[in-house]
Amino acid sequence: MSVIFQGNGPAITIQDLGRPGQIAAGLSRGGAMDRLALFEATALLGAAHVLPALEIAGFGGTFLFKATTRIALTGAPMVASLDDAPLAWNQTHLIPSGARLDLGACRAGSYGYLTFAGGIESPLHLSSQAAHLMAGIGAVLATGAEITFAQDPDPNAVQVGLTAENRFDGGVLHVVSGPQTDLFDAATQKAFFEAEFTKSNRANRQGIGLDHPSLKFGTDQAAGLASDFIMQGDIQQTGDGVPYVLMAECQTMGGYPRIGTVVPDDLPKLAQAQPGKPFRFKLISRKEAEARTKSEADQLAALRSKCTPVVRNPADMRDLLSYQLISGVTAGQDPEG
Amino acid sequence: MSTSTPEQPVILPLGLTSLIVRFGLTARPELTVAVRAFVADLTSDPIAGVAQVAGSLTTVMVEVDGGSAARARVQEALQKRLDARDWSKAARPDPLRRWTIPIAFGDACGPDLTKAAGAAGLSDTDAVAELCAQEVEVLTLGFAPGQAYLGFLPERWDIPRMSAINPSVPAGALILAIRQVIIFTNENPTGWHHIGQSGFLPFALDRAEPILLRAGDVLRFEAVASSEMASIVADNADGLGRAKLEVLR
Numbered sequence: 263m264s265v266i267f268q269g270n271g272p273a274i275t276i277q278d279l280g281r282p283g284q285i286a287a288g289l290s291r292g293g294a295m296d297r298l299a300l301f302e303a304t305a306l307l308g309a310a311h312v313l314p315a316l317e318i319a320g321f322g323g324t325f326l327f328k329a330t331t332r333i334a335l336t337g338a339p340m341v342a343s344l345d346d347a348p349l350a351w352n353q354t355h356l357i358p359s360g361a362r363l364d365l366g367a368c369r370a371g372s373y374g375y376l377t378f379a380g381g382i383e384s385p386l387h388l389s390s391q392a393a394h395l396m397a398g399i400g401a402v403l404a405t406g407a408e409i410t411f412a413q414d415p416d417p418n419a420v421q422v423g424l425t426a427e428n429r430f431d432g433g434v435l436h437v438v439s440g441p442q443t444d445l446f447d448a449a450t451q452k453a454f455f456e457a458e459f460t461k462s463n464r465a466n467r468q469g470i471g472l473d474h475p476s477l478k479f480g481t482d483q484a485a486g487l488a489s490d491f492i493m494q495g496d497i498q499q500t501g502d503g504v505p506y507v508l509m510a511e512c513q514t515m516g517g518y519p520r521i522g523t524v525v526p527d528d529l530p531k532l533a534q535a536q537p538g539k540p541f542r543f544k545l546i547s548r549k550e551a552e553a554r555t556k557s558e559a560d561q562l563a564a565l566r567s568k569c570t571p572v573v574r575n576p577a578d579m580r581d582l583l584s585y586q587l588i589s590g591v592t593a594g595q596d597p598e599g
Numbered sequence: 600m601s602t603s604t605p606e607q608p609v610i611l612p613l614g615l616t617s618l619i620v621r622f623g624l625t626a627r628p629e630l631t632v633a634v635r636a637f638v639a640d641l642t643s644d645p646i647a648g649v650a651q652v653a654g655s656l657t658t659v660m661v662e663v664d665g666g667s668a669a670r671a672r673v674q675e676a677l678q679k680r681l682d683a684r685d686w687s688k689a690a691r692p693d694p695l696r697r698w699t700i701p702i703a704f705g706d707a708c709g710p711d712l713t714k715a716a717g718a719a720g721l722s723d724t725d726a727v728a729e730l731c732a733q734e735v736e737v738l739t740l741g742f743a744p745g746q747a748y749l750g751f752l753p754e755r756w757d758i759p760r761m762s763a764i765n766p767s768v769p770a771g772a773l774i775l776a777i778r779q780v781i782i783f784t785n786e787n788p789t790g791w792h793h794i795g796q797s798g799f800l801p802f803a804l805d806r807a808e809p810i811l812l813r814a815g816d817v818l819r820f821e822a823v824a825s826s827e828m829a830s831i832v833a834d835n836a837d838g839l840g841r842a843k844l845e846v847l848r
Contacts, residue, residue: 285660286653287810288784288802289744387804397744398770398785399804441611441619441658485759486777488626488657489741489748493614501762501790515655515741515748517760517777518790523614551615552667 263331263380264410267403269323271365274403275393275467276384277375278314279558280510284388290512291494292394295319295373295467295533298427298561299337303377305565306334306354306422312558314384314391315377316409319467322365322374323405330359331414332379338371338430338534353423353572354379370430371534372465379419380412396468396511422569429531432461432539435507437522438551440496445483445519451545454479454521459505459541461532467511470532471504472541478503484519492516495524497543505543507532525551608633608681610674613660616650618674620659620681626777628751629687630657631738635814636689637680646676655739656748694736695815699843700782702773702820703828704730704795711761711792715775718758727822729753730794735780737816743784745802745810749818750779760790771797771832771840773820795820798831798840806838 267274279300280293294300294317304312315336322340332354335342339351343364349355351374357363368374384391393400403409443451457479462471480503492498496508498518507524508516509532522545524532532541546554556564606623613619620637622630638654641661648669650662661677663670704727705712716726735749742748752775760776765788768774772783773795781791784802801811812818823831831841 283651285651287744288740288742288746396785398802441613441621486625490655490658491660495614500764513742555615
């Protein structure tokens with residue numbers, strides 16, 4: 263079972279939750295830029311474990327399905343159609359074998375996610391399927407690539423949707439202090455946490471720059487610093503004094519001073535915003551940060567309870583006969599035994 | 600920024616799940632020895648609740664499983680370990696293996712050589728001669744998979760990173776700053792000076808040994824012409840770039 267990518271989307275990769283525990287080898291965790299989108303898809307498709315997805319940066323292309331499966335579309339809402347009929351975002355869809363799915367540009371946000379109900383079948387490297395481009399693991403999908411997926415465990419499951427948390431318009435990034443916060447003098451820290459930034463064009467899976475029209479936020483203690491551990495969410499001030507937030511594929515070590523760390527649950531907001539969206543950094547206590555941080559299990563449970571059946575107008579249903587309209591009558595695709 | 604008084608190790612939070620044991624802010628050979636000894640201690644006698652441990656030049660990162668209570672317990676255990684020994688007196692282990700690695704210095708292979716040599720007060724020729732006369736050891740792996748920080752070079756090479764990031768430096772590049780050199784794992788931006796090029800790829804996912812360098816390795820560089828580097832790179836299936844390896848003990 264597979265789907266053929268016939269597209270021109272330049273930055274589509276297989277992503278899951280990445281590879282924790284590899285820092286000593288020099289490998290950062292990686293994984294999806296918007297982990298919330300993976301959780302949403304997993305909840306929508308009723309999967310027990312977080313499913314891998316195709317992460318689509320910017321715009322997608324055409325996908326030809328060679329088998330029938332449910333999919334979920336989450337993350338940045340894209341212009342989507344199935345054999346030219348528009349498809350809604352943040353819900354499941356049953357894609358028949360032979361159908362053509364077109365995913366165009368993002369209507370908002372930066373990263374859309376296409377998830378297959380049975381999961382993607384691809385090689386594991388260090389227990390993860392995720393491409394980590396900076397590390398040289400995996401690659402972006404090439405035109406003509408075939409993505410194999412496992413059988414949908416429940417193709418007749420009712421179509422469900424959810425109202426996704428809006429994380430596409432910028433906003434406040436909550437920050438905890440880190441080992442190098444005090445290398446910045448009090449005036450610089452104060453100015454930094456009062457400043458209004460905009461998301462820069464310098465944004466990829468490694469990190470995201472933020473622009474400020476006039477101010478610089480440096481420290482004179484930067485020049486001789488030893489390279490030290492750096493992690494996703496760290497706000498690095500390079501020599502030019504502008505903040506750069508490390509993201510999924512960040513390096514594991516860096517020498518530029520970090521004024522603090524953006525809390526994990528705010529990273530999807532930063533990943534998804536399109537360039538130009540406004541951001542502010544807000545320093546909070548570690549206690550408050552922990553209270554704001556939800557475990558994977560809690561996030562999944564909350565999302566599962568938000569999934570509701572999609573009510574459709576029968577007049578719009580071209581595939582009416584594939585639905586179970588009368589108890590005991592089906593499309594005739596029940597698994598045997 | 601230099602410190603003449605010995606710093607006491609401190610334990611600081613990093614993000615929401617990790618702690619950093621910091622032996623110092625600036626790299627000094629004896630701090631890296633202390634870091635390695637402390638990592639060895641935490642690896643051979645693990646503290647309960649620790650998910651992973653890694654050492655940098657001056658710090659040890661300890662990731663903790665569980666919430667703030669678990670972190671407090673681990674922090675207390677780390678403090679006890681720190682207090683149990685004078686880690687700054689740890690012995691530097693003898694090297695286990697020696698690599699000799701061909702490098703083409705300067706010109707297109709190392710566009711920042713002149714800038715770096717100048718900052719160290721040397722001509723290009725003298726800089727290359729000095730760098731090839733050194734033996735550098737693997738101080739830590741980091742930044743990218745299998746990428747080693749190598750040092751320490753003589754004091755004159757204590758030159759800062761460039762203020763502007765070099766947007767793209769290729770895999771196998773030799774880069775230099777703050778008394779250290781690195782052979783770059785993958786094409787990436789860097790603020791370090793790009794002084795030379797090798798065919799040595801520290802990480803190759805499909806190679807039987809994806810990661811080549813490890814703690815206990817030392818490296819020597821052998822200057823070659825850029826034309827020779829072109830032929831090395833053209834015939835480099837194993838990603839070793841004609842490096843030689845000797846086992847020392």
